[in-house]
Amino acid sequence: DSGVTQTPKHLITATGQRVTLRCSPRSGDLSVYWYQQSLDQGLQFLIQYYNGEERAKGNILERFSAQQFPDLHSELNLSSLELGDSALYFCASSVGMGSSYEQYFGPGTRLTVT
Amino acid sequence: AQKITQTQPGMFVQEKEAVTLDCTYDTSDQSYGLFWYKQPSSGEMIFLIYQGSYDEQNATEGRYSLNFQKARKSANLVISASQLGDSAMYFCAMREGRGGYNKLIFGAGTRLAVHP
Numbered sequence: 001d002s003g004v005t006q007t008p009k010h011l012i013t014a015t016g017q018r019v020t021l022r023c024s025p026r027s028g029d030l031s032v033y034w035y036q037q038s039l040d041q042g043l044q045f046l047i048q049y050y051n052g053e054e055r056a057k058g059n060i061l062e063r064f065s066a067q068q069f070p071d072l073h074s075e076l077n078l079s080s081l082e083l084g085d086s087a088l089y090f091c092a093s094s095v096g097m098g099s100s101y102e103q104y105f106g107p108g109t110r111l112t113v114t
Numbered sequence: 115a116q117k118i119t120q121t122q123p124g125m126f127v128q129e130k131e132a133v134t135l136d137c138t139y140d141t142s143d144q145s146y147g148l149f150w151y152k153q154p155s156s157g158e159m160i161f162l163i164y165q166g167s168y169d170e171q172n173a174t175e176g177r178y179s180l181n182f183q184k185a186r187k188s189a190n191l192v193i194s195a196s197q198l199g200d201s202a203m204y205f206c207a208m209r210e211g212r213g214g215y216n217k218l219i220f221g222a223g224t225r226l227a228v229h230p
Contacts, residue, residue: 002158002160002161031216033216033217033218035218042220042221042222042223043205043207043218043220043223044220045217045218045219048216048217056216056217058217088157090159092159094216101216102149102161102164103161103216103218104161105151105158105159105160105161106158107156107157107158108157108158108159110157
């Protein structure tokens with residue numbers, strides 16, 4: 001158990017809908033990262049937050065947005081969902097925002113868009 | 115652009131034998147980090163081992179060791195004394211970190227099957 005929690009574990013929804021994925025980092029970790037793992041794209045970095053502020057963006061679609069709250073939990077919002085958004089979404093956390101910190105991954109949320 | 119290449123889609127090994135999973139990387143940065151993660155069939159990503167570009171010694175963590183050859187830009191994972199529970203996907207990743215951010219770039223992964 002990495003100490004990172006994600007809810008829900010599974011999510012099934014229809015095209016065009018909006019969903020919110022939630023992540024709680026390990027105790028004491030200030031940085032949160034979101035990754036998407038799909039069959040065709042592999043594991044891709046989406047976005048990083050540190051102590052409530054966005055720090056880095058990767059291949060995140062405009063239909064997706066995220067935020068980190070004062071209690072450090074983070075939410076990833078996916079809207080206007082398409083079949084291709086079906087994937088495993090991971091949240092990871094680390095102590096700091098610099099590049100010397102290992103990232104610990106949550107169990108993931110498996111999103112299925114039908 | 116930074117890139118991670120894992121050329122072995124699948125590997126198999128007999129229980130109790132050692133196995134090497136290949137990883138090569140491409141970067142123009144002098145400072146970088148290399149990671150290996152394990153993903154069992156249950157889906158979670160488990161951190162195994164880390165090697166910094168300036169580390170002179172190869173990293174080791176229990177049965178895992180990282181064979182770091184900087185000039186060849188390779189960071190192979192060696193698992194000694196394989197166990198049935200080692201059957202999983204293994205991902206090599208490189209940390210791209212400048213200016214205070216820290217994203218990981220992953221390879222395509224290698225599926226390891228350990229046979230009794």
